[in-house]
Every structure is written in C-alpha cells, then in structure tokens.
Amino acid sequence: MTEGSSVPQRCWQIDSxxxxxxxxxxxxxxxxxxxxxxxxxxxxxxxxxxFLEVILEEGARLELLRPFLLDQTxxxxxxxxxxxxxxxxxxxxxxxxxxxxxxxxxxxxxAGEGAxxxxxxxxxxxxxxxxxxxxxxxxxxxxxxSDQLYKSxxxxxxxxxxxxxxxxxxxxxxxxxxxxxxxxxxxxxxxVDTKPQLEIFADDVKCSHGAAIGQLxxxxxxxxxxxxxxREEAARMLVKGFVKDVLLKINDPLLRAEAGxxx
Amino acid sequence: MLNIKDLYASVExxxxxxxxxxSVKAGQVHAIMGPNGSGKSTLSKVITGxxxxxxxxGLVDFEINGQMVNILGMEPDQRARxxxxxxxxxxxxxxxxxxxxxxxxSYNSVCRHHGLEQMDPIDFxxxxxxxxxxxxxxxxxxxxxxxxxxxxxxxxxxxxxxxAVLNPRLAVLDETDSGLDVDxxxxxxxxxxxxxxxxxxMIVITHYQRLLNYIKPxxxxxxxxxxxxxxxxxxxxxxxxxxxxxWLIKS
Ligand SMILES: Nc1ncnc2c1ncn2[C@@H]1O[C@H](COP(=O)(O)OP(=O)(O)OP(=O)(O)O)[C@@H](O)[C@H]1O
Ligand SMILES: [Mg+2]
Numbered sequence: 001m002t003e004g005s006s007v008p009q010r011c012w013q014i015d016s017x018x019x020x021x022x023x024x025x026x027x028x029x030x031x032x033x034x035x036x037x038x039x040x041x042x043x044x045x046x047x048x049x050x051f052l053e054v055i056l057e058e059g060a061r062l063e064l065l066r067p068f069l070l071d072q073t074x075x076x077x078x079x080x081x082x083x084x085x086x087x088x089x090x091x092x093x094x095x096x097x098x099x100x101x102x103x104x105x106x107x108x109x110x111a112g113e114g115a116x117x118x119x120x121x122x123x124x125x126x127x128x129x130x131x132x133x134x135x136x137x138x139x140x141x142x143x144x145x146s147d148q149l150y151k152s153x154x155x156x157x158x159x160x161x162x163x164x165x166x167x168x169x170x171x172x173x174x175x176x177x178x179x180x181x182x183x184x185x186x187x188x189x190x191x192v193d194t195k196p197q198l199e200i201f202a203d204d205v206k207c208s209h210g211a212a213i214g215q216l217x218x219x220x221x222x223x224x225x226x227x228x229x230x231r232e233e234a235a236r237m238l239v240k241g242f243v244k245d246v247l248l249k250i251n252d253p254l255l256r257a258e259a260g261x262x263x
Numbered sequence: 264m265l266n267i268k269d270l271y272a273s274v275e276x277x278x279x280x281x282x283x284x285x286s287v288k289a290g291q292v293h294a295i296m297g298p299n300g301s302g303k304s305t306l307s308k309v310i311t312g313x314x315x316x317x318x319x320x321g322l323v324d325f326e327i328n329g330q331m332v333n334i335l336g337m338e339p340d341q342r343a344r345x346x347x348x349x350x351x352x353x354x355x356x357x358x359x360x361x362x363x364x365x366x367x368x369s370y371n372s373v374c375r376h377h378g379l380e381q382m383d384p385i386d387f388x389x390x391x392x393x394x395x396x397x398x399x400x401x402x403x404x405x406x407x408x409x410x411x412x413x414x415x416x417x418x419x420x421x422x423x424x425x426x427a428v429l430n431p432r433l434a435v436l437d438e439t440d441s442g443l444d445v446d447x448x449x450x451x452x453x454x455x456x457x458x459x460x461x462x463x464x465m466i467v468i469t470h471y472q473r474l475l476n477y478i479k480p481x482x483x484x485x486x487x488x489x490x491x492x493x494x495x496x497x498x499x500x501x502x503x504x505x506x507x508x509x510w511l512i513k514s
Binding site: 230238 | 311312314338339340342343344347348349351354357358359360364365368369372376408429
C-alpha cells in the first residue's frame with residue numbers, strides 16, 4: 001500500500017498482545033505510519049502521526065488515541081485510513097485542542113464479517129480555529145457495526161464542521177450504524193456545521209444519526225451560582241461534563257488519562 | 264437579617280411582585296403560602312439574584328458582617344458565599360457533573376471566600392457521607408451526575424443535602440415538600456431542623472400545612488398577587504388549609 005509514495009513510511013507490525021501495560025507511541029516525526037495488527041492480537045496505541053494507516057487482521061483489536069495539540073502556526077491536514085478484517089475491532093479517539101485549523105480525513109473499510117468500529121472525536125476549538133472532521137465508514141461485509149460520537153467545544157470564533165458519511169453496500173446485511181455529533185458553543189461568534197450522509201444499498205440494516213448544537217444554559221449557570229460557584233468555574237465544570245461520556249468510552253486508563261489531560 | 268422593602272419585580276417585562284415587604288430575623292422560620300402564580304418562586308429568585316428576575320424598585324437588604332447591605336447589585340454566587348441559599352422548586356440537572364465534585368466545589372468556594380480551610384476529596388467524602396446518612400440518602404448519588412436520573416423526591420433531598428453542606432445563614436426552601444412521600448418529608452424536615460439555630464433563618468414556601476407540622480414556623484405569610492396580604496402565627500396556616508384563600512382575597 002505504500003508503493004509510489006514519496007514520504008517515507010514507518011511500519012509497525014504488532015504480533016503479540018501487550019495487555020495495556022505497554023502502550024506503543026508513534027510520534028508525529030514519523031509523519032506517515034502503517035500499523036498492522038496480526039490476527040487475534042490486542043493493542044493500545046497513541047499516535048500523532050499525520051497520516052496513519054491501520055490494518056486489522058482477523059480478530060485483531062486496537063484501541064487508538066490520536067492526540068493533536070494545535071498550537072503551531074501552520075494549518076494541518078491529517079488522516080486515518082483503516083482496513084478491518086473479519087471480527088476485528090477498532091476503538092479510535094481523535095482529540096484536539098487549540099487554535100490552529102485542521103482537517104481530519106477518516107475512512108474505515110469494514111471488509112470482513114463481524115468487524116466493528118467505534119470512531120470518536122473531541123475537539124476544543126479556540127480563536128479562529130476551523131475544524132473539519134470528515135468520516136467515511138464503508139460497510140462492505142455483513143453483520144458489521146459502526147458507532148461514531150463526535151463532540152466539539154467551540155470558543156471564540158471557532159468553527160466546527162462535521163461531515164459523516166456512512167455507506168452500506170448491498171452485501172452488508174445486518175449492518176448496524178450509528179452516528180452522533182454534539183456541539184457546545186461558548187461564544188456568540190462560534191459556529192457549527194454538521195452534515196450526515198447515508199448511502200444504503202442493503203435492506204436489512206439499522207442506521208441512525210443525530211446532531212445537536214447547544215449553548216451553556218442560564219438556569220444551569222444560575223444553579224451553580226446559588227451554590228457559591230462563579231460563572232467561569234461553572235462553565236468549566238459544564239464543559240468537562242459535556243466531554244465526559246466520550247472520555248469514558250476509552251477503556252485503557254493511561255489512554256484515558258492522556259486524553260483527559262489535554263482538555 | 265433580611266429586610267425587603269416595597270419590592271417591585273418583573274419577569275420578562277411582567278410585573279409580578281408589587282410592593283412586597285418582609286423582615287426576617289436571625290433564628291426565625293417564616294412560612295410563605297399563597298395560590299399558584301402569586302409570586303412565591305419569583306420572590307425566591309429575586310432574593311438569590313436570578314438574572315431574569317429584575318427588581319424594578321425597592322430594597323432587599325441582607326446582613327453581611329454585621330451591617331445591612333442592599334444585595335440587589337450582587338451576583339448570585341456572591342450572595343451564596345455570604346450565606347444565602349435556595350432549595351429550588353425545580354432542581355436543575357447538570358449532565359456529566361458528578362454530585363461529589365459539585366458539592367465540593369460549592370463548599371470550597373464558600374470556604375475560600377471566608378478565609379477558611381478547603382477540603383480535599385478524601386476529607387470531603389467523609390464529610391458528605393455523614394450528611395447523607397442524616398438524610399438517609401444512598402451513597403450511589405455521590406458519583407452520579409447532579410440530579411440526572413434522580414426521582415422527584417431524590418432531587419428534593421439533594422437540595423437539602425446541599426443546604427446541609429453549606430449551612431447557610433438564610434435558606435429559602437421553595438416547595439421542598441412537593442414530590443416527597445410522607446416518610447421522605449419527615450426525614451427531610453428532620454434534616455432541615457438540625458440546621459436551625461439562633462444564627463440562621465429560613466423562609467419556607469409551601470402549599471401544605473402538613474410540612475409546617477414538622478418544620479414549625481414562627482410567622483406565616485400569605486402572598487397574593489405579588490404582595491403579602493396577611494401575616495400571622497402558625498394558626499394562619501391551619502386556617503388556610505381549612506378554608507383556602509377566598510376569605511383573605513375577598514376581605
Ligand atoms: N421565567 C419566567 N418567564 C415568564 N413568566 C414567569 C417566569 N417565572 C415566573 N413567571 C410568571 O410569574 C408569575 C408568578 O410565578 P411564580 O413562579 O413566582 O409563582 P408561584 O407563587 O411560585 O406559583 P406556584 O405555587 O405554582 O409555584 C406567574 O404568572 C408566572 O407565569
Ligand atoms: Mg413556585
């Protein structure tokens with residue numbers, strides 16, 4: 001898959017389970033990386049590689065965190081492309097904080113029967129940051145499952161775009177696909193665009209999507225205040241509460257701590 | 264401790280309180296009764312400073328450091344740190360905010376203000392469990408998000424738990440009894456009574472004399488169309504229970 005590419009690529013072949021004690025870290029210096037998880041193996045990986053390719057072989061399991069602190073001056077474009085074989089499982093978290101615009105292109109091919117993916121995003125945008133999350137889940141094989149939860153906290157003149165496409169091929173009967181995009185806007189200039197797209201060619205599928213855009217609620221803030229808690233601290237606690245369910249989906253405690261520490 | 268003089272207040276441009284006077288001294292419990300929509304909750308929101316409830320004229324003076332201070336310009340959190348508490352008629356849900364964290368943030372911000380020592384999570388956990396025992400609340404509420412998936416009665420108990428944590432000088436209890444079954448009401452009233460002292464005062468808003476059997480008021484007021492139309496002793500509550508408000512409104 002790397003032929004013809006001018007960017008050097010580092011490959012990680014994971015063939016024994018590391019039971020969470022050891023987490024593989026792939027830094028951005030690696031630029032373009034390929035992770036291949038061998039059949040039946042479980043792995044936990046933190047990667048800030050800009051372009052990441054993941055291959056999950058039969059029954060392989062991966063919990064993946066992609067953290068990006070966006071405080072350099074350049075706009076960034078990053079991507080994740082995943083190919084999943086039979087009964088493999090991926091739980092991925094994209095976490096960003098900062099003021100630099102970025103675009104994240106994610107594509108997941110559920111090629112083998114029973115493959116499952118949980119794709120999650122947490123973005124804390126400030127200044128004039130534009131965040132584009134583009135996801136494509138391709139349900140190719142039957143009995144595959146996808147579940148997406150993307151949440152953005154939009155501050156200042158931040159602008160969050162979410163474009164989530166779910167494709168269910170004719171052969172992919174008994175697909176289960178779920179997508180949810182939630183946004184909390186903290187400033188009058190903050191903006192959100194959210195667009196789900198479903199292309200379903202099989203007839204026996206369960207597919208649903210939802211989106212929500214909200215602001216801090218006056219009655220909630222007042223409730224905090226009557227307990228002696230000022231508006232700023234109240235807002236911090238409410239934001240923490242807003243992102244919490246995504247963090248709780250992270251199984252590995254070290255991974256969860258790392259993601260939580262960013263926000 | 265609290266002195267409200269000729270208070271006019273509006274919500275969304277509608278004047279709800281129309282010349283209300285109320286004076287509460289340390290050590291007293293005042294009950295406020297009155298028909299639906301008469302302005303009881305509005306009064307509680309004006310005392311605590313909800314931004315939507317605007318005082319058009321009049322005074323709300325509260326004793327701070329031995330002096331009566333007009334609190335109308337103060338933020339709700341400042342008022343709370345000075346010892347004003349509201350047990351909400353409709354407690355607010357805070358998704359994702361654990362009850363323990365919320366209560367500790369609340370307790371510590373009040374302590375900080377008064378230059379007292381703050382509590383770390385471990386000490387606070389012990390402190391809060393004691394209070395919960397008094398209110399016969401299950402430990403599981405500590406980790407749950409504030410009021411989320413609490414039953415109506417549990418929410419009301421949680422309000423009194425917060426009151427117990429803050430031990431306010433002035434507590435306004437807005438229909439804390441509605442939604443409570445008889446046994447729960449006794450437990451909650453017991454919790455409230457433990458907090459009664461010479462140095463603090465309470466305003467208990469209720470529709471039912473039953474609560475006042477357990478939390479005995481010194482003074483009972485009837486609020487009607489934005490002003491207090493009758494003030495008396497505990498017997499006034501009994502008469503209201505018996506005869507309703509017609510006899511007061513017509514006279
Ligand atoms: N946020 C609000 N927006 C608009 N109108 C309001 C608001 N809050 C209260 N009101 C109005 O003010 C009036 C007084 O309401 P309030 O809640 O103070 O009554 P109450 O005496 O507490 O009644 P209840 O016994 O039913 O609790 C009502 O007519 C109500 O509709
Ligand atoms: Mg009311």
